[in-house]
Amino acid sequence: MMRITRGDFEDLHRVINRRGTWSAKWETLPPEHISLSVAEMEFACAPAIRVAIEKAAARGIYSYTEVFPDFASACTSWFARRHGTEFGEESVVFVPRIVEATAMICAHMLPAGAKVITLSPAYDPIMEVVRRCGCQVTEPSMFYTEGTWHIPFDELATILPDADLFILTNPHNPTGRAFTQEELERLSELLAKSSCLVLSDDIHCDILRAGRRWLPLARYADAKLRTRLITALSPSKSFNMAGLEASALIVPDHRLRARIREGLRAAGFHNPNYFAIPAAIAAWTQCEEWLNTTLAYIDNNMEAFVPRFGALFAREKAVIPDATYLFWCDTRRLGAATAAEVCAGAGVHPSYGKGFGPEWHEYLRFNLAAPQSLLDTALQRCEATVQKLR
Ligand SMILES: Cc1ncc(COP(=O)(O)O)c(C=O)c1O
Numbered sequence: 001m002m003r004i005t006r007g008d009f010e011d012l013h014r015v016i017n018r019r020g021t022w023s024a025k026w027e028t029l030p031p032e033h034i035s036l037s038v039a040e041m042e043f044a045c046a047p048a049i050r051v052a053i054e055k056a057a058a059r060g061i062y063s064y065t066e067v068f069p070d071f072a073s074a075c076t077s078w079f080a081r082r083h084g085t086e087f088g089e090e091s092v093v094f095v096p097r098i099v100e101a102t103a104m105i106c107a108h109m110l111p112a113g114a115k116v117i118t119l120s121p122a123y124d125p126i127m128e129v130v131r132r133c134g135c136q137v138t139e140p141s142m143f144y145t146e147g148t149w150h151i152p153f154d155e156l157a158t159i160l161p162d163a164d165l166f167i168l169t170n171p172h173n174p175t176g177r178a179f180t181q182e183e184l185e186r187l188s189e190l191l192a193k194s195s196c197l198v199l200s201d202d203i204h205c206d207i208l209r210a211g212r213r214w215l216p217l218a219r220y221a222d223a224k225l226r227t228r229l230i231t232a233l234s235p236s237k238s239f240n241m242a243g244l245e246a247s248a249l250i251v252p253d254h255r256l257r258a259r260i261r262e263g264l265r266a267a268g269f270h271n272p273n274y275f276a277i278p279a280a281i282a283a284w285t286q287c288e289e290w291l292n293t294t295l296a297y298i299d300n301n302m303e304a305f306v307p308r309f310g311a312l313f314a315r316e317k318a319v320i321p322d323a324t325y326l327f328w329c330d331t332r333r334l335g336a337a338t339a340a341e342v343c344a345g346a347g348v349h350p351s352y353g354k355g356f357g358p359e360w361h362e363y364l365r366f367n368l369a370a371p372q373s374l375l376d377t378a379l380q381r382c383e384a385t386v387q388k389l390r
Helices: 006-013 047-059 069-083 098-109 124-132 153-162 181-193 254-266 276-286 288-313 336-346 372-389
Strands: 034-036 092-095 115-118 136-138 143-145 148-150 165-169 197-201 229-233 247-250 326-330 348-352 363-367
Touching (some): 034 372, 047 276, 092 098, 098 124, 098 165, 124 136, 153 181, 288 363, 336 348
Parallel strands (some): 115 136, 165 197
Antiparallel strands (some): 092 247
């Protein structure tokens, strides 16, 4: 683990009251309750992002904006520098949100009643828009053995040939798997035999444990598969700026890119949010040190809190995820109903597993991107509630 002095963590230790900010994560909760749900951090953004926004705000005219080449060059230079992943600037397409881009793909680029496949458990807002666009969804389940989550390759092999779209999430939310070269090669081989579009949602790719790597599916795709491949990237999770709505689709094939641009226009996407572009450029060009410090803080949180949340709720040995700041915890030590009672009694709000598919009702997802004192309070309250229920 990276060694960081206490001073570096000072800003991250600070608990920020987010009530009164129209927060989706906090606003509806009673005053003393603690939210460990929505995938965003309880940390203030890097100073460079705040300066970029303050400068833009100070102009006082919040008008329509346009995407210029500096967005694509900030994006490509980040991924080359940070991950050793090169893609051409011409392949970058600005989209505000990945959920919206997914809806656009389903509504404007797939046949009616299209067959869409993704792995379960799956991030629900994405699958909700897929279903609402009239697609038929099949979700083969990942399975857990030997301390980790696995892709059900055999099931995928039988259903992919019939699919119109395959959605991968890498790193995976909620299991936190960052897929290996071997897994991605195997997946690419299967996808090469199908003819479906492929959307790799890599929004969590910067949030890695020390020593882990993000490998994009694009690296293992052959030339034919690359003509059908879209990779979704964003500074929103990495730099805690999801509310600013700046993301990028990486689309190496020019024909597919043209179809995407057509679809975006048909869906009414043009002119990003006034603050989106300056914030994204600041994030990708000036905030690497902030991210390093924040990742080290999250690593510490994982080491400190995964075993404790696990000991309270889980029957499986709690394993620190490869990536994301999310801990996917089974509740079979207590039972799902008692676990829910504990959270309710403690006033602690994780994300409930059934939101990721009904078969996952025995899981909770805890968001550990928060000051240690907040996590400690949440955990102590859960521990005290378990004692009371005994
Ligand atoms: C896997 C995944 N994709 C997409 C999103 C949301 O992306 P956006 O806010 O850009 O729609 C999330 C947010 O938690 C997520 O976990």
